Amino acid sequence: MTNSETLWQEISIAALLGTQRRPFQPSKTTGELGELLNAAMPQPPASEAPDPVPSGDERRLLRAAAITALHRRAGRLPMQRKPAYPPPAPEEEWPRCSLQAGRCLEQILSSQGAAQLAFLAEWVEIAAVNRQRVREEHLPALLEQHKAIQSRAGQLRRSLLPVLGARGQWLAARNPDWSAFVSLPDECAWSEGQRKERLANLEDVRAQNPDHARELLEEVWPQEAPAERLALLQILSDGLSMADEPFLEAALDDRRKDVRQSAAALLARLPESRLVARMTARAHVMLTWRSGLLRSSLEVTIPDACDASMLRDGIDPRPTTGSRLGEKAGWFTQVLAFVPPRTWTAAWNKRPSQLLGIIRKHEWEKALLEGWKEAALRAEDAEWLEALANYEFKNGEQKRLLDWFPRLPAPVKERLVISLLREYPTLSYEQTASLFLSTCRHSWGPGLTQSVATCVCQTLQRGDLTPWRWEKLLRDIPPYFNPSLLETSIERIAAALQIKDGGDPSAAGLLSALEFRLGMRRAFEE
């Protein structure tokens, strides 16, 4: 400690305690500072003075502080030490995005609400297509969105990695919160990483080389904690193929029920799997087609007990989930859900709509519907799904349809919504069409985009009361308009908005959101 430092400590303590507790006299100090202090100290008060205020102690302290503080401040040197500098970031492959595109990203990151993530996904997608990366100055704010980004089922995270560029991944590696954005080419993240990093790593490997990912998983499978197995297993959902079948078949013997069910659900998506074959055999026993001259019928026979092989295949003997079906009907539904619905249309040479036509009022109607629905969803069988959706709709089961409508493939959803909008061309939450529309959270095809734009325009042109929750609906939909129709949609809505007396803030908001998207796309073309 230097001499002036000691003196400063002394002064600080004296000032902190106060001179009424302890009188102050600076200790003798050498050097120029000492000389200066000596010269500056006020003389002790003359003895006849009647205890002057301010008294000598405080004045001495003030002067010593004024001089020493300055002395110390002027003399402070930067620390000398060798810290652990971060290694230099690797070379970039993609160029920085344009200044304008960067501003768009900045605006997205500083905005809030449900649409934010959709806009962000679009920005990332366009950047990836144009092979441009995020500007350095926006990286921290973008990486700070890590929780929201990871909540989007891994797709956004994966498409983001190249867009972050070498610099973004380098930066992410410096902050433990951002570790999910570090794509490690080697496998140390897999063998040594934290839970988040391991999952992210397996996801990346799966996306590039599905077989390799499964092999990695198989290697560690026996040692993994049961809780980890479920999360790891679900990663196989991407890039699922028959090559995964033996591993999944083996997983049916896992100790944990949710792992077994998860494996079974994956196998259900593989029509050639042994599990599906076994289920199909069971289903054929339970369900038979009786052709009649006037009327054909379906006959359902259900065994009295759930045998051991059924249990092993994941049939829950006491199903509780959702349906209000009986126990036996529950087994039946579960078995049916594993059988690709094509099986039935092929076996009986009937169209899905024909089959559905004869189960109306059938004793087992609900069980059949549930089973086929689940099976069609797993097989992504568009024909069946469309027939099932129409069936529910025709029979006034809109609420039930809404439950599983979000799981339908996009084209099926769009066709249904378009036909609804054609019938009632109004956008409001009272309208069934809007309810279904609000579950279409994907980039719409041109057909749906045009229908929605037409509805918005017609509502504006009618000019009467704004429909119920109109503003919420219009706030939600801008991210989904088809990119190729942005310009024409903007023109049409702007024209309709001009006609409406007194304007419409919700439509104006929709318009500016669409304009933002258009501007964002153009910013990348510069």
Place this chain on the structure above:
Amino acid sequence: MPVTWTPAQVLDLAPDEASRKNASALATPRKWVYLCCHETAEQRVLWGEIRGSGTDPYRCQVDLNGPSFKCSCPSRKLPCKHALGLFLLFAGQPGAFEVSTPPDWVTIWLIKRAEMDERRAARAEGRGPAPDPAAVSAARARRAAERDRKIRAGLDDLETWLCDLLRQGLASAPSQPRAYWETAAARLVDAQAPGLARMVRAMPWLAVSGAPVGETSSSSANGQERLLDQVARLYLAIEGYRRIDTLPEPNQADLRAVIGFTLKQEDLLECPGIADTWLVLANQVEEDTGLAVQRTWLVGQASGLPALVLSFAVSGSAPNTGLLDSSLSAGGALPAELVFYPGAYPLRAVIRTRQPIQELPAKLPGSASLLTATAGYADALAQFPWLERYPMALNGMRPFYEDGAWFLADAEDRSVPLARNFLHSWTLLALSGGQPLGIFGEWDGERMLPLSAWAEGRFLSL
């Protein structure tokens, strides 16, 4: 000049429609505490008191020889609604006024007005005493002496207060109520030392801000140190001002600036300036009690001189760009002539003449050694000991993170900590990519607050 005024004529004097309406509402005797008038051949004056939102009633007066108006209410409108109402009432119901001799507050005002009229008339006729330079400078000297007396009394007061503070000890300072600091600051404002008042007002913040949430007691000691530093600065100003006549001219100017004397920009613009291409390296907009201040840091490309240009606006009136003077946005080079405020270490400047802003040059000035940079600070401090924010341009700096804190290091492995309130450390790291980069910021003697950075040929405001 009409001898009698009609209400319509009076209402024509209103500055706006609202005053007209409000004044009409006040033109009734019920609203007034009392109403008086006095009319002689030379003097025709009305006065009265009216209850307003303040504790004391407002004193309101109208000189009918003019007419001219005065009122103790805080309204800036002239005439205010009270004066207008008083006049309107007189025009409508002169009988409501009691004839009386004017009290002192009315007489004094009338005399002052008469003097002013005389002087104005004299000047108009070109014969008056007003242009007498001796008289003018005598008046100025009288005013200066009066202010000097006030300041010296204020400084004695401040010294007593500081001594009290030290007698009780700084440990008790953070728990003092707001009024404790506010009263001391207000006394300094009354003593016409607003600069020192500002320093006192900052004291409670220093005592607290030294100890951010979640840090240990060592930083609360840091808060006390900052407080003691501020006490030392104030005391330096007290002692300095007491012997200001013995100091060299530039130090006198500095001291006056610290105390809170202001200079007229027009006067300053008369002085010769320094022509250079000034690199605009940083902008900040700060809000201070209803006023928005834009601080723009410039560095002369040829001279290497730093300069600070301030622009002011009423809070909330700033345009959406966030800058008050967007022609001075950071990241440009401004060929201009700057006039510096006088001082031993001149920093603050005004722009005298300017040309269109250009692009920044590829190479920006900056010291590559923190030792050299801090030595520059020490030199500046020796010239101007009250220096709070020293402009520092650095090149070849590497940001790094260690034990929860951020630092900058130079090639010699010397390092300085970044300011605790700096929010963009990760951005700085992102820009660096592990490579050295250039930084401009404010050095407070202990920590660096980066305001802009340059790397890979790009300049960025932080």
